[in-house]
Amino acid sequence: MPIFYGKASLMDYLKPLKISHSTIGFVPTMGALHQGHLALMQKSLAENTNTVVSIFVNPTQFNNPEDLAKYPRTLDKDVKKLTNLDPNIILYAPTVEDIYDGKPVSESFDFDGLENQMEGKFRPGHFNGVGTIVKRLFEIIEPTNAYFGEKDFQQLQIVKKMVAKNHLKVNVIGCPIYREANELAMSSRNERLSVQEREEASIIYKILSSVKEQFSKNSTAKISEWVQKSFDNNPNFTLEYFTIADEATLLSCSRKNKNKKYRAFIAVLVNNIRLIDTISLN
Ligand code: PAF
Numbered sequence: 194m195p196i197f198y199g200k201a202s203l204m205d206y207l208k209p210l211k212i213s214h215s216t217i218g219f220v221p222t223m224g225a226l227h228q229g230h231l232a233l234m235q236k237s238l239a240e241n242t243n244t245v246v247s248i249f250v251n252p253t254q255f256n257n258p259e260d261l262a263k264y265p266r267t268l269d270k271d272v273k274k275l276t277n278l279d280p281n282i283i284l285y286a287p288t289v290e291d292i293y294d295g296k297p298v299s300e301s302f303d304f305d306g307l308e309n310q311m312e313g314k315f316r317p318g319h320f321n322g323v324g325t326i327v328k329r330l331f332e333i334i335e336p337t338n339a340y341f342g343e344k345d346f347q348q349l350q351i352v353k354k355m356v357a358k359n360h361l362k363v364n365v366i367g368c369p370i371y372r373e374a375n376e377l378a379m380s381s382r383n384e385r386l387s388v389q390e391r392e393e394a395s396i397i398y399k400i401l402s403s404v405k406e407q408f409s410k411n412s413t414a415k416i417s418e419w420v421q422k423s424f425d426n427n428p429n430f431t432l433e434y435f436t437i438a439d440e441a442t443l444l445s446c447s448r449k450n451k452n453k454k455y456r457a458f459i460a461v462l463v464n465n466i467r468l469i470d471t472i473s474l475n
Contacts, residue, residue, distance in 0.1 A: 200292075292329060331363055343368060390464060405457070417436070
């Protein structure tokens, strides 16, 4: 499998592949690859002539140094998974120096307010970091199509906004959430949970499924109260936020409008490990 640690050699390798009618699919990741990542790659492989995967734990999107330090880094295992999936995948695993040229700081973006909700409120600066790295990766790779999981739905909307505002020529494609057998959304952070915590974390999707059932019958205030109570009864989990929001603006919904698409968003702390999930409601 072709592996590149620096952008110059990757760009040289990609240049002859950018001929007419050929396409480059791109899956950006921070590694610790799981089935959810592999599903994005399978879609890219099926839809494009070439597929590039990046593995880079981007320091500028972490507002919590402990979270950055503890983020799983499993490059050797990841390379084996990629090779098993398809040895033609092109891997870009850059160093911080290669991406940031000695200055690991974020650019400042205006995402029309999408950045001020949910993850943006609880992780200040996070989306400037995401915008910075995704824009740089798009500029280096110039993909035709880029694949993102819907678990990070706010990130997906922000990347679409960044692409539109910067007139980048890439199709941003959202892909369904992959879940473990107990319906916990797949995430690299799940590796940090104990077996028991991982099992108990199935409560998150159970609650979201019940929210979906309640959505047509109850007010969003009543549903939010019920969610808070469900976590109050569960001392191992701390609810960071729960909100029902408009999919397009990500603004919280107090009164439902039948012409809008809504989604529930949740972030929960289990033993200081942050888990997020989301479900479409209508
Ligand atoms: O979703 C992620 O893993 C990261 O936020 C991304 C898109 C790879 C940027 O670092």
